[in-house]
Amino acid sequence: MDQFAVKVFVRLRPSVLDPAGEATKSAAIKLGAEGIKSLRIGKMIEVKMEGNGENEVREKIDLLCDRLFANTVIEDYEYSLEKL
Amino acid sequence: MDNFTVGVVVFPGSNCDRDVSWALEGCLDIRTKYLWHESSDLSDVDAIVLPGGFSYGDYLRCGAIARFSPLIKALDEFVKSGKRVLGICNGFQILTESGFLPGALVANKNLNFICDDVELDIVSSKGGWFNNGDEKQTIKLPIAHGEGRYHCDSDTLKRLVDNELIALKYKNNPNGSSFDIAGITNEKGNVLGLMPHPERACDETIGGTDGLFTLKSLILK
Numbered sequence A: 001m002d003q004f005a006v007k008v009f010v011r012l013r014p015s016v017l018d019p020a021g022e023a024t025k026s027a028a029i030k031l032g033a034e035g036i037k038s039l040r041i042g043k044m045i046e047v048k049m050e051g052n053g054e055n056e057v058r059e060k061i062d063l064l065c066d067r068l069f070a071n072t073v074i075e076d077y078e079y080s081l082e083k084l
Numbered sequence B: 001m002d003n004f005t006v007g008v009v010v011f012p013g014s015n016c017d018r019d020v021s022w023a024l025e026g027c028l029d030i031r032t033k034y035l036w037h038e039s040s041d042l043s044d045v046d047a048i049v050l051p052g053g054f055s056y057g058d059y060l061r062c063g064a065i066a067r068f069s070p071l072i073k074a075l076d077e078f079v080k081s082g083k084r085v086l087g088i089c090n091g092f093q094i095l096t097e098s099g100f101l102p103g104a105l106v107a108n109k110n111l112n113f114i115c116d117d118v119e120l121d122i123v124s125s126k127g128g129w130f131n132n133g134d135e136k137q138t139i140k141l142p143i144a145h146g147e148g149r150y151h152c153d154s155d156t157l158k159r160l161v162d163n164e165l166i167a168l169k170y171k172n173n174p175n176g177s178s179f180d181i182a183g184i185t186n187e188k189g190n191v192l193g194l195m196p197h198p199e200r201a202c203d204e205t206i207g208g209t210d211g212l213f214t215l216k217s218l219i220l221k
Helices: A019-030 A054-069 B017-028 B070-080 B090-097 B154-162 B212-219
Strands: A002-012 A043-051 A075-083 B005-010 B031-036 B047-050 B084-088 B104-106 B114-122 B138-145 B149-151 B166-170 B181-185 B191-194
Touching (some): B084 B212, B149 B181
Parallel strands (some): B005 B031, B047 B084, B084 B191
Antiparallel strands (some): A002 A043, A002 A075, B166 B181
């Protein structure tokens, strides 16, 4: 069995308003940060998983992302995978 | 109401289950039965309410974990058989997460947790969940949510409008919901999800009775 470290990024789709991101952007500007054009907040999920090769692990992660980690009505996801 | 029994689902974190049961039993004389979310035996209930609250602490997304409970899996057959399911607040979020209703509920536009009475327009008579048979087309119900902004893509919105699936709209949209949507039904009309709380408007002494009709309509066949 191979061991993999997976980092999943879940983000609100661009068409979905992110009020928490807007509030954070406003605070960042109050802090004095200049040049912020956009600020949006997402989630990062770390998974350690074992499987027979990268393809098998990708299949499992795809299912998890599509059915649990993200709600694809409002969110997009992507992930990176590193063999340990 | 004979032996008609409404199942009130209890998840870890549900907090409106007793209010729903009180409103049905005390105000409408309809028998209720609490259903623990691990149960998948729905054979002795005739309708189901998914009450409000914070199932599984709203972890990941509101309703996202509850969706995987044995009871929600069993709900598929229940809905297909035409029996009635009412999802209130967190119950509405669970119904969208599990695909019984389209769209999703996301953080309120102003980020506030809004606790207020709101005026609502009854839009559709699908499923007979609201009393729009007379001149009264507006009702007042309490809302209490932080993530009640209804969102869907434009194709879904068109489908909702074309098929008269929008049940309720806010008069003064408090949370930024698309198209002012406060509640929707499925195409058959036997599943209703709404953010306002009808069970908190069943007695004049606590502020109104506009929720009675919706709870009473659970016994419709």
